[in-house]
Amino acid sequence: MGLVVQKFGGTSVASVDHLRRAAGVVARTLAQGRQVVVVVSAMGDATDRLASLARQISTSPGRREMDMLLSSGEQVSVALMAMALKALGHDARSYLGSQVRILTDSVHSKAHIREVETSRLGAYLASGGVPVVAGFQGVDAEGEITTFGRGGSDTTAVALAAALGADECQILTDVDGVYTTDPRLVPEARRLDRITFDEMIELASQGSRVLQIRAVKFAGQYNVPLRVLHMSGEGQGTLITYEESDVESPVVSGIAFNRDEAEITVTGVPDRPGAAAAILRPVSDARIQVDMIVMNSPRDGCVDLSFSVGRDDFAEAVALAGHAAVALGAGEVRGNDTVAKVSIVGVGMRTHAGIATRLFETLADEGINVGMVSTSEIKISVLVAESEMESAVRALHRVFLLDRPDSP
């Protein structure tokens, strides 16, 4: 039955009892005749507690030292997980990123993997052992410990699965799969059996927080089948695949939303090359992430330029755009920081016309006014008033029939 990488996140190994249960899940997988490589995160809030110690000592602890500090969390959990597996009668052994070794660049706190050596893990697997690998961490060419940023254990799991040619990479977490939208908002939301990497990336970046987006991209790149599964190991979870399913894909697979948006519009921007860039450049130079960008057709030699930013960056972005607008001789700068983004995502959109029309009709029927709109091949995002976001999501969920498993 081949090789599976099973990754347990912080909540799945938050206590000794959790660790034992996670070891039980691994044992059941082994009992199916599969080989397993286990990847674990730091226990529960261990990473937060370590970061808090650092903050008490220094306002600028330095990224190298933070990596040294935080990577100790996974060191604890791999050792304990290996002990728990041994207590169940399995031959298990813990490995740090530096021992595997997972070679990265030298960008502390957000390192990228360059190479995963497989000889040591491979030999141990071949001998019947269960390697337990520390997530989130690697080592650079000089032997310095590096980390991959929050959620980086997913990246470790996918990288190992790719390097070892695993049949599947399983992310065991506190939800039992990827949902059509947030069930807390829409009770009819249902778990998706499968979803494509592209859809998952759009859903993740739009606010569904099940998986680290970098890990999903990585999995897509190396074509590693990724499965989000409940930490109990029960159920089928959601399989994230490169290939679209044989059956016709649903038009819309999921609905993502994000409350913390802000919209800025500069009116009367001269319609000449470089004018839009002149407004957006100072914003991005300030490391403010610009999400949606919309420009209307020119009228009287001028255009209106609208863009959205995270709500935290609103005031600074308005000020920067205002300065640029004055320098350009543009009109006024207007802003609204009580907007939210709603996105419908689905690979089926590629082959279905009229989805956007249906979206606008649905929202109009609900009396919801639509602000900025942006579209990609598999996604349509709109800004709405934050107060209307919930009813927008519910209406779209109903109309696109996401609550029916056999939705077209």
Place this chain on the structure above:
Amino acid sequence: MGLVVQKFGGTSVASVDHLRRAAGVVARTLAQGRQVVVVVSAMGDATDRLASLARQISTSPGRREMDMLLSSGEQVSVALMAMALKALGHDARSYLGSQVRILTDSVHSKAHIREVETSRLGAYLASGGVPVVAGFQGVDAEGEITTFGRGGSDTTAVALAAALGADECQILTDVDGVYTTDPRLVPEARRLDRITFDEMIELASQGSRVLQIRAVKFAGQYNVPLRVLHMSGEGQGTLITYEESDVESPVVSGIAFNRDEAEITVTGVPDRPGAAAAILRPVSDARIQVDMIVMNSPRDGCVDLSFSVGRDDFAEAVALAGHAAVALGAGEVRGNDTVAKVSIVGVGMRTHAGIATRLFETLADEGINVGMVSTSEIKISVLVAESEMESAVRALHRVFLLDRPDSP
């Protein structure tokens, strides 16, 4: 002024405040124009807490996994110490045992150091940096993490001092030096300005718990001046040197004691070669540490063989000796598990006669009966009833004038 290794134990780095104070001690040493290599243990009871997690998971976690688990404690404290030093404006950098690297054999949980590579630390020191090295841990030739056993951070400090040719290795701890005896027992006990390695080893193995004995032996072997100092960095502490002081050494430097002793005597042992071994072999085969051994002169073709063991091993040792006695046709086996050992230690004994006589007279004057006696060149140990141990220590401390700095 050269290079100093400063080692901070668990109590010296038990909290963020402790860490900051320890960093302040390092900063003051740097301000004296010295180079410093810092060695730190795990914070406070971190090691105990980790060990407790392991025990909850498995009764036999395995030494490799325990090393993986416990070594994470020092990883936390080196990172935080480096941050604290950087917050004081110093260039500091943390190093794990595997990064230095401190190469050991592969005996997990009690590894021995084979080699300390100095190129990396040396280059960093030369650039003006302060390396902060994780105590207690090393790495074997296969890249496996090893540890040196409890108190192993002292060993790390001494090994680094030896490898780097440091002028002094300072052990900063919660006492301000080595005392003539335990001040809790004898209020007149005083701090020794200096003591030889040999004396320190006898005092340490006899119950003074300031330094790990292996570290002291190591320091003696490589002739590294070792100083026990209060964690505040204040005072002179006690310098432990290979060379005896120019001034005449005091006859007795210190008095050690240990309550947890037990005495076993086998009477009527046939006076023939191998008889003593036949009784002691099964005891040592059971990994029971035999401390003192005394055999009287033969009488009627028989001898009495007495030996002492730790009190915890008393019952087992009596049973084993009893079996052996029957097989040998020896007499009876008697035991007493309410004895204590008192030792006087001093290099001056080598050149002073009559010290043992003075000891016996002193105890006789106090009405204290002396059991087994054993002597070495610089130590005389006696067993007394546990109930009389304290008055024995006080009387000897008084007679050998340890409370007077100018004692002969």
